[in-house]
Amino acid sequence: MNAEFSFSTSYGKLRIPVYRVYASPLRGVTPISESQFVRRENILFAYEVDVEVLGENFLPAYTHGDNTNVVATDSMKNFVLRQALAFEGSTLEEFLHVLGQRFLSTYAQMERIRLSARELAFAQVAVPEQGVGIFVESHLLFRRSHSDYAVAMLSFERDQDGAVVVADHRCGHVGMELFKVTGSSFSHFVRDQYTTLPERIDRPLFVFLDAYWKYQDSATLLDPEHTQYVPAEQVCDLLQVVFHEFVSESIQHLVHEMGNRLLARFPQLAEVSFEAQNRTRDQIAASTNDERVKVYSDPFSAYGVIRLTISRQG
Ligand SMILES: O=c1[nH]c(=O)c2[nH]c(=O)[nH]c2[nH]1
Structure with missing residues (x-):
């Protein structure tokens, strides 16, 4: 390696679309006087996830074309989608937390990982309740909304004992x-x-x-x-x-x-x-x-x- 240079690398997969249906509803939040929001049904839990892996261990891929430690970004995409099926939590941040923990415990060569996600916003469609003349939210049909959306970022590293910890977060x-x-x-x-x-x-x-x-x-x-x-x-x-x-x-x-x-x-x-x-x-x-x-x-x-x-x- 050239001693005159230092390197900083990251690689990963961006915009992995995840449409999980029937995730656990979000319950138990504390109501506030400014909002009617108390629960999220999560019938459609849809997000776009970015995976960025950081650390020195992938440098040989850049400097020598040595891919022996490289986890293919295509595998990262599959990993995220498989974890989405198994996910038992109910918030985006819990999902990123499960992903971060699992990525670092599965792949020892990943030193640090940053996971970001954007909500793919869908709203429940209003439908008439049979015979009553009042409207209720459909539990089947959702309309994609292209306006504002939730985002989150969690980054992970290992502590001295090798346990995976959350290094930073932003909602x-x-x-x-x-x-x-x-x-x-x-x-x-x-x-x-x-x-x-x-x-x-x-x-x-x-x-x-x-x-x-x-x-x-x-x-x-x-x-x-x-x-x-x-x-x-x-x-x-x-x-x-x-x-x-x-x-x-x-x-x-x-x-x-x-x-x-x-x-x-x-x-x-x-x-x-x-x-x-x-x-x-x-x-x-x-x-x-x-x-x-x-x-x-x-x-x-x-x-x-x-x-x-x-x-x-x-
Ligand atoms: O709320 C404002 N802040 C500004 O600093 C600014 N400057 C400006 O041209 N319009 C406005 N409005």
Whole structure:
């Protein structure tokens, strides 16, 4: 090997689609006042999983074409799908935990592994209950939704005794697109020769929002009782309630309030973070009869981005 260079490698399989039907329902979560969510049926448990294997043991494959230690990424895909059939848990993070534990205990040459996944979101279709005239959620038919979805990442390594441990984790919900028609402002910002943006005491605030959270202890995240599990549905509902209630001075102000409310509601979380895109539309016309009635259209295609991470001290 060339002594002048150091190497860092990873390899794996991305976007392994997993459609498991009749997984265990998620029960036992603690209700919160901002959300109606209390359980997830998991009749269709659908996710797309990324496997990334890290460590030095695969270097000979790069430097000498020596594949003796290489687990084919095709085998990784099969491994994930087989584990999906055997999976007895009910959350995405539990699924990634089982996968991480099993990968590292099956393949000694894997030093570390990072597993990420995205929800393939499906909603239960509303169908009329026979003869009653009220609608209920179908337990058979699901409609694919291409809007916001849950994500998770868990990484694993071995401790001194060789036991597989969770090294890092991050949960999230991404792709929310929220439009608040009134009750947001952006004013008193720097005005100089580059400023064309008018002061807005009331603007129609349209944000694309990604939210992420970490637990103080990954054991809480993975506790099979789920009493301290933070479902992405509750996080979304809470964020929506904050957006609905809070009259913000900016997106910075809004995400700060969202972060504070999340950390207050869920003491089991250590950190929350946001990426918000400003997609506010330009006002084109306003009614002279009713001051609430206005027309907006697309703005200049560039958009502002606001990021925030809030961590508990100590
Ligand atoms: O909420 C906002 N924050 C900004 O920093 C900003 N900058 C801008 O042009 N519009 C907005 N809106």
